[in-house]
Amino acid sequence: MPAKKPTAEDQTNESSLGGAIDAIMAAVEQEEGAMTDKKRRIVEAAIHCFAENGYAATATNTIARRAGVAEGTIFRHFETKKDLLIRLVRPLFSPSLLPLVAKELRTETERADGDLRTLMCTILANRLAFADRFAPLVRILIQEMRFHAELREAVAENFPVGLQIAADTVLKPYIASGQIRAVEPALFLRSVISLLVGYYVIRTEVLPAQEWDDEAEIGRIVDLMLDGLRPR
């Protein structure tokens, strides 16, 4: 018995991904169709490994061990290692995901009932929740985008759509009603995203040990965006 037979035990369930994995697996399943148990475990393990060590530094052998399957099994389900990467990230651009976000946005807008501050807080909070839910996938996407044209293209295709939706839904009505100055939509979006991403990175990567009160922090960010640094 030369090579140790991998077992499910080998899966180090240190689950640094938190409950996120369930939402992700659901999204992946929607893309991939029905999955056998082994395939599901491969996907899960690959997300773990890619997110933690990066694509290039992850051996298929490592994924197999973590998934508790034979190395060959991976290649029964995914043509190549790269194919695995791409199909993992794909759900992020699922046609069912972006419209969902758009719909959420619209609902939030209606609920806020014209109160700009409430609206922005809700939007940011929801985006933050989304990021948390898909954190490992997003992390993989961001890490690997630079090195894989396929991923870049997927982003390029889908991102503008999201921006347009956001601009149309949020920005225009409020500029029209005079509650927001006439800023460029691109600047507005970039700024909101930058501030949110900045907070997200600090919270999860730079100072994860610290206690964070998302609601309060988002409130401060929104206030800064709305009122600026200068005293009124």
Added chain:
Amino acid sequence: MPAKKPTAEDQTNESSLGGAIDAIMAAVEQEEGAMTDKKRRIVEAAIHCFAENGYAATATNTIARRAGVAEGTIFRHFETKKDLLIRLVRPLFSPSLLPLVAKELRTETERADGDLRTLMCTILANRLAFADRFAPLVRILIQEMRFHAELREAVAENFPVGLQIAADTVLKPYIASGQIRAVEPALFLRSVISLLVGYYVIRTEVLPAQEWDDEAEIGRIVDLMLDGLRPR
């Protein structure tokens, strides 16, 4: 050596590092001491390769070929591939670099002569120039930080110092004089950095093909920061 704004051309041809490399090499040389010609070429090639393809996906053999040296020569100068990575990035935390930035900040503050908007624009412009000058190193640092504890530690050690300097030099005097509302320094810094980084990424990574007018964009960012979205 003035910062050279990267353009789309740089993305495609072989030397995407542009003139930046000279400033970097000078900084590296200050850390490493006198370098033989071959060692210099190894450093240069490694920066290129790591920045373009990532650390894990770069073979030492590739670096050697690009540097025009034998593969063994790399290991005469750097104990391991990882050692090479770490010593490349080190100049970013050079004791001669951070104080320099601090000094620049002070000079800028004095020059602005109390005009907040001018000051912030100058600061952002200078930071942007710095990023451009050390772009490849910064890119390597950001890409690899997640995977190498040594890099994270170096950042953790040096970053807070920079923040403190910024807070003391810029924020406090202006809050004292009533030109800035009493916001938390952490929030202020995070926001400024987020907005600047967001712009930098968009400009160099997401839409490098577009023409960017740094001065104007920085002006808009500063206005947003100072006045907020709401009409005054």
Added chain:
Amino acid sequence: MPAKKPTAEDQTNESSLGGAIDAIMAAVEQEEGAMTDKKRRIVEAAIHCFAENGYAATATNTIARRAGVAEGTIFRHFETKKDLLIRLVRPLFSPSLLPLVAKELRTETERADGDLRTLMCTILANRLAFADRFAPLVRILIQEMRFHAELREAVAENFPVGLQIAADTVLKPYIASGQIRAVEPALFLRSVISLLVGYYVIRTEVLPAQEWDDEAEIGRIVDLMLDGLRPR
């Protein structure tokens, strides 16, 4: 599988291990469990190479070529080159081997029926046969012991047991019956082993070209041991 006396011919042609290899492979198989054909061939080739050129001077690539397998295959079955070495030598300390020797000793003792000379001749002859049978492994063990703590430990663990058995089975009864002077067991054992090893080395390493009559030589050694140099 009777011991085959090595001759000068064996020294020069490729398979200097002669028929010994079969007995060895059986012992290795008992330790390693069922082995694939390729693994068996790796073991065989490694024994050959290590015995002939030493561990440090043997390239895994050489072993692979001799075994007719890909180099990678070696590392599928053995974690490192050193692991291969240690697992090769292990059968020499197999729990199934030492008791076997002890049992042989007892049988020999009984058969000799009190005749000391016959007994000692039988014992030496059997030990010589054992050495011949496992010659390559023994050679590897002796050559590499100095450089690998793991091997030394294995010897240190197992050797004393063998000595004790020998002392209890052979020496004590004969001292008790007055056929042997009251010598220290340690001295006795060391002497017998030294004389036998000395003969073995001369026969196989120093003067392998010469014809050796094992039975007669052992007789002379035993006579010397029993009667000494002085005329009686």
Added chain:
Amino acid sequence: MPAKKPTAEDQTNESSLGGAIDAIMAAVEQEEGAMTDKKRRIVEAAIHCFAENGYAATATNTIARRAGVAEGTIFRHFETKKDLLIRLVRPLFSPSLLPLVAKELRTETERADGDLRTLMCTILANRLAFADRFAPLVRILIQEMRFHAELREAVAENFPVGLQIAADTVLKPYIASGQIRAVEPALFLRSVISLLVGYYVIRTEVLPAQEWDDEAEIGRIVDLMLDGLRPR
């Protein structure tokens, strides 16, 4: 300053060779002629390293560091690594060494004045002293002989001479005078050497921690040789 400059400090003077090194260096010097300080240190370091880790596992770089010289310096004094090995061991076969031993033997014989036991004890004690004095060289010789034809040839050329001397000086006269039975010289020599080597190995390699009383042990060995195991 990429590579650390080796200094004399790097010589780990844990001197496992004991005072032996002086006698050896004198012998080497007689072979090599006058030596520069650096060359002497190379020789010393090489003896250390080869004895401790074996020839194949010792890097010239390691020798250089231990000697506190540049790697290139080794090749100024010795054509190749193998040349270094061979010239190190050569003093063991120095024309000045073997006759010396022969002369010692004759002196010992005369002094013993016919008393066989005294003579043999003296001889063994002297041989043991010799082994101790040249231990590292002897160790290297024994370890590497199997792998280097040059060494084997040197042994083959010189060993028989020593045997002949021993036989003529010690054995023949005592057989003639009836103090020793008419045993084969070869058997006699082999036995004495085996017993002595056996003791030496046990004392220095197997149980070096134990306290050894050379004189007493040699006495026991000689008694065993002379009187045998059977009671008289």
Added chain:
DNA sequence: CATGAATGAGAATTCATTCAT
């Protein structure tokens, strides 16, 4: 579907040796 032994190209690293200074 699943396995896991086998592959061989390629990875990082080592090392004896050369050579300009």
Added chain:
DNA sequence: TATGAATGAATTCTCATTCAT
């Protein structure tokens, strides 16, 4: 004589992928 940077072939080990079972 001494240096140490440079070399490039060789070495140990890794890894994505294939394929017979």
